[in-house]
Amino acid sequence: MTMGEIGCFLSHHQVWQDMLKNHHKTALILEDDIRFEPYFVYQLQRLFEEAGNIKLDWDMMYLGRKKSVNAKEPKVKGTDFIVEADYSYWTLGYAITARGVKKMIEAKPFEKLVPLDELFPIMFDKHVNAELKSAFPVRNLKAFSAEPLLMYPTHYTGEFGYVSDTEQSLQYNQQNDNRSSKEEL
16 A cells, blocks of 8 residues: 555545544545536435435445446436446545444454555455455445546546646555554554
């Protein structure tokens, strides 16, 4: 993992902790380098109205991501804009429920730290790497995605202006690190 991936994970985890502490039922978590699709607010409202109309039992809803080329994502019955999430990269934007946050925290992710965009597919049991999945025996996050997506990155790898704190930072070497807690990172 890179130091940037650790920082990304810690910032999301901090939001999750705040969400539980303040008894928020749902949170919308967005990266700082995204661009919204036109009529984002309207589309977001429509997405969650649709989920509410069919009483969708969800923990996490991707709003922006990079789905796998081989993704098999059936549309949720009774919806026009929601699919069952398959293996994905990136955490551009997502909504998460308090129940979803509890599942993520109960998995004890600091004991087996992986990048957040890898942890989510592990937790909804769609990760392609069996070894990574085996580190998290309870994989019951109920994950869905907006389709079409509601946001995209501002820049892609190789484009002018592309900067990535997660991909272009130093690798973290846990074997050579004597710090004992996440607060010291």
